[in-house]
Amino acid sequence: MSAYAALSRAVYKAAVRDATTVFFTFAFPLIFLVIFALIFRNQEVADTGRGYVDYIAPGVLSWGLANAALFGVAFTLMQWRNDDLLRIIRLSPTSIWSVIGSRYVVALGIGAAQCVLFVGVAMLPVFGMRPDPTWPLAIPIMLLAVTAFLALGLIVGSAANTPEAVAAIANCVVVPMAFLSGSFYPLELMPDWLQEVSRVLPMRYVNDGITYAFTGFGTMTDYLVSCAALVAFTAVFAVVGVRTFRWSNDS
Amino acid sequence: MSSIDSPAIVLDAVSKSYGEVRAADEVSISIGRGEFFGLLGPNGAGKTTLIEMIEGLRLPDTGTITVLGMAPAPRNLDLLPRIGVQTQRSAFFTRLTAREHLVTVAALYGLPPATAEKALDLVGLTDSGDVRVTKISGGQRQRLAIASTLVHDPEVVFLDEPTAALDPEARRDLGQMLRNLKAIGKTIVYTTHHLDEAQTLCDRVAILSAGRVLALDSPRELIARSGIGTRLVVPAGRLSPEQAGTLDGVNGVAVEDGMLVLRTAHTARVLAALDGEADLDDVETRPATLEDVYLELIGAPQA
Structure with a gap:
Protein backbone atom coordinates (compact mmCIF):
# COMPACT_ATOMS: atom_id res chain seq x y z
CA MET A 1 0.00 0.00 0.00
CA SER A 2 1.37 3.42 -0.88
CA ALA A 3 1.89 6.01 1.84
CA TYR A 4 -0.65 8.18 0.09
CA ALA A 5 -3.35 5.49 0.14
CA ALA A 6 -2.59 4.54 3.74
CA LEU A 7 -2.72 8.13 4.94
CA SER A 8 -5.98 8.69 3.05
CA ARG A 9 -7.44 5.68 4.78
CA ALA A 10 -6.20 6.86 8.17
CA VAL A 11 -7.73 10.31 7.65
CA TYR A 12 -10.99 8.84 6.39
CA LYS A 13 -11.31 6.50 9.37
CA ALA A 14 -10.48 9.29 11.82
CA ALA A 15 -13.27 11.39 10.26
CA VAL A 16 -16.05 8.80 10.12
CA ARG A 17 -15.26 7.47 13.60
CA ASP A 18 -15.85 10.86 15.15
CA ALA A 19 -19.51 11.53 15.84
CA THR A 20 -18.90 15.28 16.14
CA THR A 21 -17.25 15.47 12.73
CA VAL A 22 -20.02 13.44 11.12
CA PHE A 23 -22.67 15.59 12.76
CA PHE A 24 -21.17 18.95 11.83
CA THR A 25 -20.31 17.79 8.33
CA PHE A 26 -23.56 16.15 7.32
CA ALA A 27 -26.38 16.85 9.78
CA PHE A 28 -25.65 20.48 10.65
CA PRO A 29 -26.24 21.90 7.13
CA LEU A 30 -29.50 19.93 6.99
CA ILE A 31 -30.65 21.52 10.25
CA PHE A 32 -30.09 24.94 8.66
CA LEU A 33 -32.07 23.79 5.64
CA VAL A 34 -34.97 22.83 7.91
CA ILE A 35 -34.83 26.15 9.77
CA PHE A 36 -34.85 28.19 6.57
CA ALA A 37 -37.57 26.03 5.10
CA LEU A 38 -39.72 26.78 8.14
CA ILE A 39 -39.00 30.51 7.89
CA PHE A 40 -39.72 30.79 4.19
CA ARG A 41 -42.39 28.12 3.91
CA ASN A 42 -44.46 28.30 0.74
CA GLN A 43 -43.02 31.67 -0.27
CA GLU A 44 -42.06 32.26 -3.85
CA VAL A 45 -39.35 34.61 -5.03
CA ALA A 46 -41.08 37.38 -6.98
CA ASP A 47 -41.16 37.04 -10.79
CA THR A 48 -39.34 33.72 -10.87
CA GLY A 49 -41.97 31.18 -9.99
CA ARG A 50 -39.34 29.51 -7.81
CA GLY A 51 -39.55 28.65 -4.15
CA TYR A 52 -37.12 30.22 -1.69
CA VAL A 53 -35.54 26.86 -1.16
CA ASP A 54 -33.96 27.08 -4.63
CA TYR A 55 -32.00 30.13 -3.47
CA ILE A 56 -31.43 29.21 0.14
CA ALA A 57 -30.26 25.63 -0.43
CA PRO A 58 -27.20 26.55 -2.58
CA GLY A 59 -26.18 29.10 0.07
CA VAL A 60 -26.42 26.65 2.94
CA LEU A 61 -24.60 24.02 0.86
CA SER A 62 -21.77 26.48 0.12
CA TRP A 63 -21.37 27.19 3.79
CA GLY A 64 -21.50 23.48 4.66
CA LEU A 65 -18.79 22.62 2.14
CA ALA A 66 -16.51 25.47 3.19
CA ASN A 67 -17.02 24.77 6.87
CA ALA A 68 -16.26 21.04 6.63
CA ALA A 69 -13.18 21.52 4.42
CA LEU A 70 -11.70 24.23 6.62
CA PHE A 71 -12.42 22.61 10.00
CA GLY A 72 -11.42 19.14 8.82
CA VAL A 73 -7.98 20.04 7.57
CA ALA A 74 -7.29 22.54 10.36
CA PHE A 75 -8.09 19.94 13.03
CA THR A 76 -6.05 17.25 11.30
CA LEU A 77 -3.03 19.51 10.91
CA MET A 78 -3.16 20.80 14.50
CA GLN A 79 -3.69 17.29 15.88
CA TRP A 80 -0.96 15.64 13.79
CA ARG A 81 1.50 18.35 14.77
CA ASN A 82 0.59 18.16 18.47
CA ASP A 83 0.74 14.37 18.53
CA ASP A 84 4.17 14.39 16.86
CA LEU A 85 2.71 12.55 13.85
CA LEU A 86 4.15 15.15 11.51
CA ARG A 87 7.52 14.42 13.04
CA ILE A 88 7.06 10.69 12.48
CA ILE A 89 6.13 11.41 8.86
CA ARG A 90 9.06 13.77 8.40
CA LEU A 91 11.40 11.07 9.72
CA SER A 92 10.02 8.57 7.19
CA PRO A 93 10.76 8.73 3.46
CA THR A 94 7.18 9.88 2.76
CA SER A 95 6.82 13.24 1.08
CA ILE A 96 4.77 16.04 2.62
CA TRP A 97 2.75 16.10 -0.59
CA SER A 98 1.47 12.61 0.14
CA VAL A 99 0.24 13.96 3.46
CA ILE A 100 -1.50 16.98 1.96
CA GLY A 101 -2.72 14.96 -1.04
CA SER A 102 -4.29 12.34 1.19
CA ARG A 103 -6.07 14.98 3.24
CA TYR A 104 -7.19 16.63 0.01
CA VAL A 105 -8.69 13.53 -1.54
CA VAL A 106 -10.61 12.76 1.67
CA ALA A 107 -11.89 16.35 1.77
CA LEU A 108 -13.07 16.04 -1.85
CA GLY A 109 -14.82 12.77 -1.08
CA ILE A 110 -16.52 14.27 1.97
CA GLY A 111 -17.53 17.33 -0.07
CA ALA A 112 -19.08 15.15 -2.78
CA ALA A 113 -20.97 13.11 -0.17
CA GLN A 114 -22.20 16.33 1.46
CA CYS A 115 -23.50 17.61 -1.88
CA VAL A 116 -25.32 14.39 -2.75
CA LEU A 117 -26.92 14.08 0.68
CA PHE A 118 -27.83 17.74 0.97
CA VAL A 119 -29.30 18.15 -2.53
CA GLY A 120 -31.06 14.81 -2.21
CA VAL A 121 -32.77 15.92 1.01
CA ALA A 122 -33.53 19.40 -0.38
CA MET A 123 -35.26 17.78 -3.36
CA LEU A 124 -37.66 15.86 -1.12
CA PRO A 125 -41.23 17.10 -1.63
CA VAL A 126 -41.28 18.65 1.83
CA PHE A 127 -38.50 21.09 0.77
CA GLY A 128 -39.21 21.00 -2.94
CA MET A 129 -35.89 22.10 -4.44
CA ARG A 130 -35.85 21.76 -8.26
CA PRO A 131 -32.30 21.94 -9.69
CA ASP A 132 -31.89 23.22 -13.24
CA PRO A 133 -30.43 20.90 -15.89
CA THR A 134 -27.22 22.93 -15.54
CA TRP A 135 -26.63 21.32 -12.11
CA PRO A 136 -23.43 19.50 -13.23
CA LEU A 137 -21.78 22.94 -13.24
CA ALA A 138 -21.90 22.66 -9.44
CA ILE A 139 -19.24 19.93 -9.57
CA PRO A 140 -16.25 22.13 -10.60
CA ILE A 141 -17.34 24.76 -8.08
CA MET A 142 -17.55 22.12 -5.39
CA LEU A 143 -14.01 20.92 -6.19
CA LEU A 144 -12.65 24.47 -6.24
CA ALA A 145 -14.48 25.37 -3.02
CA VAL A 146 -13.05 22.41 -1.15
CA THR A 147 -9.59 23.22 -2.50
CA ALA A 148 -9.73 26.88 -1.49
CA PHE A 149 -11.05 26.20 2.00
CA LEU A 150 -8.62 23.34 2.51
CA ALA A 151 -5.79 25.79 1.76
CA LEU A 152 -7.35 28.26 4.20
CA GLY A 153 -7.61 25.40 6.72
CA LEU A 154 -3.85 24.81 6.42
CA ILE A 155 -3.30 28.38 7.63
CA VAL A 156 -5.74 27.97 10.54
CA GLY A 157 -4.23 24.60 11.44
CA SER A 158 -0.76 26.15 11.59
CA ALA A 159 -1.92 29.16 13.60
CA ALA A 160 -3.78 27.13 16.24
CA ASN A 161 -2.16 24.80 18.75
CA THR A 162 -5.27 23.51 20.51
CA PRO A 163 -8.67 22.18 19.41
CA GLU A 164 -10.26 25.19 21.13
CA ALA A 165 -8.13 27.59 19.11
CA VAL A 166 -8.99 25.79 15.87
CA ALA A 167 -12.69 26.05 16.65
CA ALA A 168 -12.43 29.70 17.68
CA ILE A 169 -10.38 30.84 14.69
CA ALA A 170 -12.32 28.76 12.17
CA ASN A 171 -15.65 30.03 13.46
CA CYS A 172 -14.43 33.63 13.37
CA VAL A 173 -13.46 33.08 9.75
CA VAL A 174 -16.43 31.08 8.52
CA VAL A 175 -19.51 32.41 10.31
CA PRO A 176 -19.16 36.11 9.42
CA MET A 177 -18.06 35.10 5.93
CA ALA A 178 -21.18 32.98 5.46
CA PHE A 179 -23.42 35.92 6.36
CA LEU A 180 -21.45 38.46 4.32
CA SER A 181 -21.35 36.14 1.30
CA GLY A 182 -25.10 35.68 1.22
CA SER A 183 -25.11 32.03 2.25
CA PHE A 184 -27.87 32.53 4.80
CA TYR A 185 -29.36 35.77 3.63
CA PRO A 186 -29.74 37.09 0.08
CA LEU A 187 -26.98 39.52 -0.86
CA GLU A 188 -29.51 41.66 -2.73
CA LEU A 189 -31.10 42.59 0.58
CA MET A 190 -27.84 43.95 1.98
CA PRO A 191 -26.52 47.52 1.71
CA ASP A 192 -24.44 48.13 -1.40
CA TRP A 193 -21.18 48.56 0.47
CA LEU A 194 -21.64 45.18 2.16
CA GLN A 195 -22.26 43.62 -1.22
CA GLU A 196 -18.90 45.06 -2.29
CA VAL A 197 -17.22 43.62 0.80
CA SER A 198 -18.46 40.19 -0.19
CA ARG A 199 -16.28 40.35 -3.31
CA VAL A 200 -13.14 39.80 -1.24
CA LEU A 201 -14.58 36.69 0.40
CA PRO A 202 -14.11 33.30 -1.24
CA MET A 203 -17.44 31.97 -0.01
CA ARG A 204 -19.29 34.51 -2.11
CA TYR A 205 -17.96 32.87 -5.26
CA VAL A 206 -18.83 29.39 -4.03
CA ASN A 207 -22.30 30.69 -3.37
CA ASP A 208 -22.64 32.44 -6.74
CA GLY A 209 -21.30 29.45 -8.64
CA ILE A 210 -23.50 26.86 -6.97
CA THR A 211 -26.57 29.11 -7.20
CA TYR A 212 -25.96 29.57 -10.93
CA ALA A 213 -25.55 25.82 -11.43
CA PHE A 214 -28.77 24.95 -9.63
CA THR A 215 -31.05 27.87 -10.54
CA GLY A 216 -29.48 29.70 -13.50
CA PHE A 217 -29.43 32.86 -11.39
CA GLY A 218 -26.69 35.12 -12.84
CA THR A 219 -24.76 34.62 -16.07
CA MET A 220 -22.23 32.15 -17.43
CA THR A 221 -19.65 34.94 -17.19
CA ASP A 222 -20.38 35.33 -13.48
CA TYR A 223 -19.98 31.60 -13.14
CA LEU A 224 -16.58 31.64 -14.83
CA VAL A 225 -15.53 34.63 -12.72
CA SER A 226 -16.46 32.61 -9.63
CA CYS A 227 -14.30 29.70 -10.79
CA ALA A 228 -11.38 32.02 -11.54
CA ALA A 229 -11.78 33.82 -8.19
CA LEU A 230 -11.66 30.52 -6.30
CA VAL A 231 -8.49 29.52 -8.15
CA ALA A 232 -6.94 32.86 -7.20
CA PHE A 233 -7.98 32.51 -3.53
CA THR A 234 -6.53 28.99 -3.48
CA ALA A 235 -3.22 30.28 -4.80
CA VAL A 236 -3.03 33.01 -2.16
CA PHE A 237 -4.04 30.71 0.69
CA ALA A 238 -1.63 28.02 -0.48
CA VAL A 239 1.29 30.46 -0.52
CA VAL A 240 0.47 31.69 2.99
CA GLY A 241 -0.22 28.10 4.09
CA VAL A 242 3.21 26.90 2.95
CA ARG A 243 4.89 29.87 4.64
CA THR A 244 3.11 29.37 7.97
CA PHE A 245 3.47 25.58 7.94
CA ARG A 246 5.24 24.17 11.01
CA TRP A 247 6.47 20.61 11.47
CA SER A 248 6.36 20.83 15.24
CA ASN A 249 5.23 23.20 17.97
CA ASP A 250 8.70 23.94 19.27
CA SER A 251 10.62 25.10 16.25
CA MET B 1 32.46 4.33 5.26
CA SER B 2 29.58 1.89 5.26
CA SER B 3 31.60 -1.02 6.56
CA ILE B 4 30.15 -2.87 9.51
CA ASP B 5 33.09 -1.82 11.68
CA SER B 6 32.63 1.89 11.17
CA PRO B 7 30.74 3.69 13.96
CA ALA B 8 26.98 4.07 13.70
CA ILE B 9 27.01 7.70 14.81
CA VAL B 10 29.84 10.21 14.93
CA LEU B 11 29.53 13.70 16.36
CA ASP B 12 32.57 15.86 15.89
CA ALA B 13 32.79 19.11 17.87
CA VAL B 14 29.08 19.79 17.46
CA SER B 15 27.84 23.11 18.82
CA LYS B 16 24.42 24.71 18.74
CA SER B 17 23.13 27.87 20.43
CA TYR B 18 19.70 29.36 20.85
CA GLY B 19 20.43 33.01 21.48
CA GLU B 20 22.53 33.06 24.64
CA VAL B 21 21.80 29.44 25.53
CA ARG B 22 24.43 26.88 24.54
CA ALA B 23 22.36 23.76 23.83
CA ALA B 24 25.40 21.86 22.57
CA ASP B 25 28.97 22.89 23.30
CA GLU B 26 31.72 21.14 21.32
CA VAL B 27 30.12 17.73 21.70
CA SER B 28 32.17 14.85 20.31
CA ILE B 29 30.78 11.35 20.65
CA SER B 30 31.28 8.20 18.63
CA ILE B 31 28.70 5.43 18.99
CA GLY B 32 29.59 1.97 17.71
CA ARG B 33 27.31 -0.38 15.77
CA GLY B 34 25.24 -2.52 18.09
CA GLU B 35 26.01 -0.31 21.03
CA PHE B 36 23.38 0.51 23.65
CA PHE B 37 24.19 4.13 24.34
CA GLY B 38 22.60 6.20 27.11
CA LEU B 39 22.24 9.95 26.97
CA LEU B 40 21.74 11.29 30.48
CA GLY B 41 21.36 14.70 31.98
CA PRO B 42 18.92 17.02 33.71
CA ASN B 43 16.10 18.67 31.79
CA GLY B 44 17.53 21.46 29.70
CA ALA B 45 20.94 19.82 29.44
CA GLY B 46 20.62 19.65 25.67
CA LYS B 47 19.73 15.97 25.18
CA THR B 48 16.76 16.68 22.92
CA THR B 49 18.66 19.19 20.80
CA LEU B 50 21.49 16.71 20.38
CA ILE B 51 19.15 13.89 19.38
CA GLU B 52 17.24 16.12 17.00
CA MET B 53 20.48 17.12 15.31
CA ILE B 54 21.47 13.45 14.95
CA GLU B 55 18.04 12.72 13.48
CA GLY B 56 18.51 15.54 11.00
CA LEU B 57 15.65 17.66 12.37
CA ARG B 58 18.01 20.46 13.39
CA LEU B 59 21.27 21.70 11.97
CA PRO B 60 24.31 22.24 14.18
CA ASP B 61 25.88 25.73 14.12
CA THR B 62 29.31 24.17 13.83
CA GLY B 63 30.74 20.67 13.79
CA THR B 64 29.77 17.62 11.78
CA ILE B 65 27.45 14.69 12.32
CA THR B 66 27.42 11.41 10.41
CA VAL B 67 24.93 8.61 10.90
CA LEU B 68 25.74 5.29 9.22
CA GLY B 69 28.33 7.19 7.21
CA MET B 70 25.82 9.75 5.92
CA ALA B 71 24.90 13.31 6.76
CA PRO B 72 21.46 13.33 8.42
CA ALA B 73 20.54 16.86 7.29
CA PRO B 74 19.12 18.07 5.00
CA ARG B 75 16.42 15.39 5.06
CA ASN B 76 18.25 12.32 3.79
CA LEU B 77 15.94 9.82 2.11
CA ASP B 78 18.69 7.16 2.03
CA LEU B 79 19.23 7.44 5.75
CA LEU B 80 15.65 7.79 7.04
CA PRO B 81 14.59 4.15 6.41
CA ARG B 82 17.62 2.99 8.38
CA ILE B 83 16.81 4.92 11.57
CA GLY B 84 13.81 4.62 13.86
CA VAL B 85 12.68 7.36 16.22
CA GLN B 86 10.40 7.10 19.19
CA THR B 87 9.13 10.49 20.28
CA GLN B 88 8.31 11.50 23.84
CA ARG B 89 4.69 12.14 23.00
CA SER B 90 3.19 8.89 21.81
CA ALA B 91 2.49 9.69 18.19
CA PHE B 92 -0.52 7.65 17.11
CA PHE B 93 -2.86 8.22 14.22
CA THR B 94 -6.13 9.64 15.51
CA ARG B 95 -8.93 7.15 16.23
CA LEU B 96 -7.22 4.16 14.67
CA THR B 97 -6.66 0.77 16.28
CA ALA B 98 -3.16 -0.32 17.23
CA ARG B 99 -3.00 -2.55 14.14
CA GLU B 100 -4.33 0.14 11.77
CA HIS B 101 -1.85 2.61 13.19
CA LEU B 102 1.07 0.27 12.54
CA VAL B 103 -0.19 -0.54 9.04
CA THR B 104 -0.22 3.21 8.33
CA VAL B 105 3.27 3.68 9.74
CA ALA B 106 4.52 0.69 7.70
CA ALA B 107 3.03 2.30 4.59
CA LEU B 108 5.00 5.48 5.30
CA TYR B 109 8.06 3.31 4.60
CA GLY B 110 6.42 1.64 1.60
CA LEU B 111 6.05 -1.63 3.50
CA PRO B 112 3.11 -4.08 3.36
CA PRO B 113 0.65 -4.66 6.24
CA ALA B 114 2.39 -7.95 7.09
CA THR B 115 5.30 -5.87 8.45
CA ALA B 116 2.91 -4.22 10.89
CA GLU B 117 1.79 -7.64 12.09
CA LYS B 118 5.40 -8.62 12.75
CA ALA B 119 6.02 -5.44 14.74
CA LEU B 120 2.87 -6.05 16.76
CA ASP B 121 4.11 -9.55 17.54
CA LEU B 122 7.61 -8.31 18.41
CA VAL B 123 6.26 -6.15 21.24
CA GLY B 124 3.66 -8.71 22.32
CA LEU B 125 0.60 -6.69 21.32
CA THR B 126 -0.99 -9.11 18.85
CA ASP B 127 -3.97 -9.65 21.14
CA SER B 128 -4.59 -5.92 21.54
CA GLY B 129 -4.26 -5.17 17.85
CA ASP B 130 -7.89 -4.20 17.41
CA VAL B 131 -8.06 -1.86 20.40
CA ARG B 132 -8.19 1.85 19.62
CA VAL B 133 -4.92 3.66 20.37
CA THR B 134 -6.72 5.89 22.87
CA LYS B 135 -8.03 2.89 24.84
CA ILE B 136 -4.86 0.90 25.44
CA SER B 137 -3.04 0.97 28.76
CA GLY B 138 0.08 3.02 29.52
CA GLY B 139 2.47 0.09 29.24
CA GLN B 140 0.89 -1.02 25.97
CA ARG B 141 1.08 2.54 24.63
CA GLN B 142 4.83 2.52 25.14
CA ARG B 143 5.11 -0.87 23.45
CA LEU B 144 3.05 0.39 20.55
CA ALA B 145 5.26 3.47 20.30
CA ILE B 146 8.29 1.19 20.18
CA ALA B 147 6.62 -1.05 17.61
CA SER B 148 6.05 2.08 15.47
CA THR B 149 9.76 2.80 15.79
CA LEU B 150 10.76 -0.72 14.76
CA VAL B 151 8.21 -1.42 12.04
CA HIS B 152 10.71 -0.80 9.23
CA ASP B 153 13.50 -2.74 10.92
CA PRO B 154 15.90 0.21 11.35
CA GLU B 155 19.57 -0.25 12.22
CA VAL B 156 19.72 2.68 14.61
CA VAL B 157 16.93 3.24 17.13
CA PHE B 158 16.35 6.41 19.16
CA LEU B 159 14.30 5.91 22.30
CA ASP B 160 13.28 8.98 24.26
CA GLU B 161 12.35 8.13 27.86
CA PRO B 162 10.45 5.00 26.90
CA THR B 163 9.97 3.97 30.53
CA ALA B 164 8.69 7.31 31.80
CA ALA B 165 5.32 7.01 33.56
CA LEU B 166 5.31 3.22 33.61
CA ASP B 167 4.51 1.02 36.59
CA PRO B 168 7.36 -1.20 37.87
CA GLU B 169 6.11 -4.32 36.10
CA ALA B 170 5.72 -2.58 32.75
CA ARG B 171 9.17 -1.08 33.20
CA ARG B 172 10.68 -4.47 33.81
CA ASP B 173 8.96 -5.93 30.73
CA LEU B 174 10.13 -3.04 28.62
CA GLY B 175 13.67 -3.42 29.95
CA GLN B 176 13.62 -7.03 28.78
CA MET B 177 12.37 -5.92 25.38
CA LEU B 178 15.19 -3.41 25.09
CA ARG B 179 17.73 -6.13 25.92
CA ASN B 180 16.23 -8.24 23.15
CA LEU B 181 16.69 -5.34 20.74
CA LYS B 182 20.30 -5.10 21.65
CA ALA B 183 20.66 -8.85 21.28
CA ILE B 184 19.51 -8.68 17.66
CA GLY B 185 22.19 -6.11 16.94
CA LYS B 186 20.35 -2.79 16.91
CA THR B 187 22.28 0.32 17.77
CA ILE B 188 20.24 2.06 20.46
CA VAL B 189 20.44 5.66 21.59
CA TYR B 190 18.49 5.92 24.76
CA THR B 191 17.58 8.91 26.93
CA THR B 192 16.19 8.35 30.38
CA HIS B 193 15.99 9.80 33.86
CA HIS B 194 15.99 6.32 35.39
CA LEU B 195 19.67 5.96 36.18
CA ASP B 196 19.29 2.44 37.56
CA GLU B 197 18.00 1.41 34.14
CA ALA B 198 20.81 3.19 32.36
CA GLN B 199 23.30 1.43 34.60
CA THR B 200 22.00 -2.05 33.81
CA LEU B 201 21.09 -1.53 30.14
CA CYS B 202 23.68 0.78 28.64
CA ASP B 203 27.08 -0.23 27.30
CA ARG B 204 28.16 3.37 27.62
CA VAL B 205 26.56 6.59 28.78
CA ALA B 206 27.23 10.26 28.23
CA ILE B 207 26.27 12.61 31.03
CA LEU B 208 25.32 16.01 29.70
CA SER B 209 24.92 19.32 31.45
CA ALA B 210 24.45 22.75 29.90
CA GLY B 211 25.29 21.36 26.47
CA ARG B 212 28.60 19.84 27.52
CA VAL B 213 29.62 16.21 27.93
CA LEU B 214 30.69 15.89 31.57
CA ALA B 215 31.45 12.19 31.40
CA LEU B 216 31.48 9.51 28.73
CA ASP B 217 32.19 5.87 29.47
CA SER B 218 30.68 2.59 30.57
CA PRO B 219 28.69 2.87 33.82
CA ARG B 220 31.09 0.48 35.53
CA GLU B 221 34.14 2.52 34.52
CA LEU B 222 32.48 5.79 35.54
CA ILE B 223 31.64 4.38 38.97
CA ALA B 224 35.13 2.96 39.48
CA ARG B 225 36.80 6.19 38.43
CA SER B 226 34.57 8.39 40.54
CA GLY B 227 36.20 7.09 43.72
CA ILE B 228 32.87 7.27 45.48
Missing part, protein backbone atom coordinates in the same frame (compact mmCIF):
# COMPACT_ATOMS: atom_id res chain seq x y z
CA GLY B 229 33.41 3.69 46.60
CA THR B 230 31.07 1.61 48.68
CA ARG B 231 28.99 2.92 51.53
CA LEU B 232 28.58 0.73 54.61
CA VAL B 233 25.57 1.67 56.65
CA VAL B 234 25.86 0.67 60.30
CA PRO B 235 22.78 0.89 62.56
CA ALA B 236 23.02 3.51 65.32
CA GLY B 237 24.76 2.74 68.59
CA ARG B 238 27.09 -0.02 67.38
CA LEU B 239 30.18 2.14 67.45
CA SER B 240 31.08 5.81 67.62
CA PRO B 241 32.10 7.86 64.61
CA GLU B 242 35.54 8.30 66.15
CA GLN B 243 36.00 4.56 66.47
CA ALA B 244 34.78 4.03 62.92
CA GLY B 245 37.29 6.53 61.58
CA THR B 246 40.17 4.42 62.86
CA LEU B 247 39.04 1.21 61.14
CA ASP B 248 41.29 -0.21 58.41
CA GLY B 249 40.19 0.94 54.94
CA VAL B 250 37.64 3.56 55.95
CA ASN B 251 37.95 6.76 53.90
CA GLY B 252 35.19 8.77 55.45
CA VAL B 253 32.53 8.70 58.15
CA ALA B 254 29.22 10.49 58.28
CA VAL B 255 26.06 10.29 60.32
CA GLU B 256 22.91 10.24 58.20
CA ASP B 257 19.44 9.78 59.65
CA GLY B 258 20.97 8.39 62.85
CA MET B 259 22.89 5.75 60.89
CA LEU B 260 26.64 5.65 60.67
CA VAL B 261 27.82 5.73 57.05
CA LEU B 262 31.34 4.56 56.25
CA ARG B 263 32.87 5.15 52.85
CA THR B 264 35.45 2.81 51.50
CA ALA B 265 37.12 1.44 48.42
CA HIS B 266 37.88 -1.85 50.23
CA THR B 267 34.66 -3.32 51.50
CA ALA B 268 36.07 -6.66 52.62
CA ARG B 269 38.82 -5.07 54.74
CA VAL B 270 36.38 -2.73 56.46
CA LEU B 271 33.92 -5.53 57.15
CA ALA B 272 36.72 -7.66 58.62
CA ALA B 273 37.84 -4.78 60.86
CA LEU B 274 34.27 -3.96 61.80
CA ASP B 275 33.60 -7.59 62.78
CA GLY B 276 35.98 -7.24 65.74
CA GLU B 277 34.34 -4.03 66.99
CA ALA B 278 30.62 -4.43 66.45
CA ASP B 279 27.76 -6.76 65.51
CA LEU B 280 27.58 -7.17 61.70
CA ASP B 281 23.86 -7.97 61.62
CA ASP B 282 21.87 -5.48 59.50
CA VAL B 283 25.00 -3.71 58.30
CA GLU B 284 24.22 -2.76 54.74
CA THR B 285 26.74 -2.57 51.92
CA ARG B 286 25.75 -0.14 49.22
CA PRO B 287 28.07 -0.10 46.21
CA ALA B 288 28.28 3.21 44.38
CA THR B 289 25.76 3.55 41.58
CA LEU B 290 25.60 5.47 38.36
CA GLU B 291 23.15 7.73 40.16
CA ASP B 292 25.83 8.64 42.73
CA VAL B 293 28.24 9.48 39.94
CA TYR B 294 25.57 11.45 38.11
CA LEU B 295 24.58 13.48 41.16
CA GLU B 296 28.19 14.22 42.02
CA LEU B 297 28.82 15.47 38.47
CA ILE B 298 25.62 17.45 38.16
CA GLY B 299 26.22 18.99 41.55
CA ALA B 300 23.09 18.00 43.41
CA PRO B 301 23.45 17.01 47.09
CA GLN B 302 24.30 13.35 47.63
CA ALA B 303 21.41 11.14 48.63
